[in-house]
Amino acid sequence: DDFRDDLDALRNAVDTQDGHHLLGVFTRARVAREHFSKILARRAYVDAMHDNNDLIFLAQPGGRLSGRIRVPGDKSISHRSIMLGSLAEGTTEVEGFLEGEDALATLQAFRDMGVVIEGPQHGRVTIHGVGLHGLQPPPGPLYLGNSGTSMRLLSGLLAAQTFDTTLTGDASLSKRPMNRVAKPLREMGAVIETAAEGRPPMVIRGGQQLRGMSYEMPMASAQVKSCLLLAGLYAAGQTSVTEPAPTRDHTERMLRGFGYPVAVDGNVATVESGHKLSATHIEVPADISSAAFFLVAGSIAEGSELLLEHVGINPTRTGVIDILKLMGGDLTLENQREVGGEPVADIRVRSAKLKGIEIPQELVPLAIDEFPVLFVAAACAEGRTILRGAEELRVKESDRIQVMADGLVALGVKAEPTPDGIIIDGGPIGGGEVNSHGDHRIAMSFSVASLRASGAIRIHDCANVATSFPNFLGLAAQVGIRVSEEGKA
Ligand code: S3P
Numbered sequence: 001d002d003f004r005d006d007l008d009a010l011r012n013a014v015d016t017q018d019g020h021h022l023l024g025v026f027t028r029a030r031v032a033r034e035h036f037s038k039i040l041a042r043r044a045y046v047d048a049m050h051d052n053n054d055l056i057f058l059a060q061p062g063g064r065l066s067g068r069i070r071v072p073g074d075k076s077i078s079h080r081s082i083m084l085g086s087l088a089e090g091t092t093e094v095e096g097f098l099e100g101e102d103a104l105a106t107l108q109a110f111r112d113m114g115v116v117i118e119g120p121q122h123g124r125v126t127i128h129g130v131g132l133h134g135l136q137p138p139p140g141p142l143y144l145g146n147s148g149t150s151m152r153l154l155s156g157l158l159a160a161q162t163f164d165t166t167l168t169g170d171a172s173l174s175k176r177p178m179n180r181v182a183k184p185l186r187e188m189g190a191v192i193e194t195a196a197e198g199r200p201p202m203v204i205r206g207g208q209q210l211r212g213m214s215y216e217m218p219m220a221s222a223q224v225k226s227c228l229l230l231a232g233l234y235a236a237g238q239t240s241v242t243e244p245a246p247t248r249d250h251t252e253r254m255l256r257g258f259g260y261p262v263a264v265d266g267n268v269a270t271v272e273s274g275h276k277l278s279a280t281h282i283e284v285p286a287d288i289s290s291a292a293f294f295l296v297a298g299s300i301a302e303g304s305e306l307l308l309e310h311v312g313i314n315p316t317r318t319g320v321i322d323i324l325k326l327m328g329g330d331l332t333l334e335n336q337r338e339v340g341g342e343p344v345a346d347i348r349v350r351s352a353k354l355k356g357i358e359i360p361q362e363l364v365p366l367a368i369d370e371f372p373v374l375f376v377a378a379a380c381a382e383g384r385t386i387l388r389g390a391e392e393l394r395v396k397e398s399d400r401i402q403v404m405a406d407g408l409v410a411l412g413v414k415a416e417p418t419p420d421g422i423i424i425d426g427g428p429i430g431g432g433e434v435n436s437h438g439d440h441r442i443a444m445s446f447s448v449a450s451l452r453a454s455g456a457i458r459i460h461d462c463a464n465v466a467t468s469f470p471n472f473l474g475l476a477a478q479v480g481i482r483v484s485e486e487g488k489a
Pocket of ligand 1: 075076077149220221222223224226248368369392
């Protein structure tokens, strides 16, 4: 009977030339077919990089960079564009969307909750928003792959829905701490269960009326802040989040872009429920976290000059530029402009003699995703680089302090992990084998290290590069980094 009803509705849509309805049915149908066949085959969303169990990158030593490239769209902004576009009233157009697995996981989650989303096609996505109260119960658990951002941000807004949801992820995500969001959400009245020690899966019970609150975050985390602000869109009264140090503020900026008021006073961000999101146009800048690999590559490879176009330079993300400059890097920002509420620039990098530094504390949260590749810069610098106060690196997609230290040591670099950082003495880099432990940024960092290595570097477990930078190998080859999938030079 249901099937017949659906067919009647489809026939009616054809009769009345209801393009919107037809588009919804067929987009959902196509995507559902692809989604299920991938889940059944236990494959992730982006094919190319997932054919092998252990995808190995082979990076040949040496090289010099030149040219101009635009790296893919910002991951943080891409996630948020889908979330807020879905909850808005009206149709949101997104350009420059990152077609990486993490952002696609968020996109799929909203499709699973009934939102009609067209694309992505060449970075264009059209989201037919359903309003703050228009999400529908998903047919099963929401599978979020490798993406901590998806799980933490979604948990906030799902805690306020009328229906139950279960959030799951891959092996890496299943080890990451979720109590940092579950605990404050419970204080707001959410009912959430996790596996042992606050690990995923998260089971979120719907039908709770959340209460606004003031929360002082124990760690500097944009994911926790954003989670609570999203819950705050539904919670009675005001929700305020205080951060111990500035973290990326894309959620606050984008909420305002959708016409939702957010008050920011120093280190406190506040929302109150009762307003609505109105559809808008979003242009996603290139991801500075992806550009970072080329900023370091251009700095360490002698005789290089490279232009990175249209990079987001939101001041909560530019720690990598400041740190490289402190190390003696030659970086210039050109053509600075603002696009859709986010500052953007072209960044020119030329090779430079780097020197080791003590990384200033205040820059740590502003460069949190760029440390793996900054450790490579430190290995190429003269003297000692010391990082402290970065214990958060131990709970990223891998334990980035240990995994980077292990890899650098395997290549003959003197690198000593500490509980909250690392001490690296610059010196020669040899060839050898390293393991990225499925962490995209580790895999790309060791690809960059090859520019100064004396032998080839074999990097294991690289498939997850597709989570944030699906065309990394293509762009790397284009500018002169000699890394490719083993066997496919
Ligand atoms: C992100 C916040 C950061 C960052 C992650 C993306 C975001 O995580 O490492 O890649 O989009 O909000 P934390 O909030 O855990 O620091």
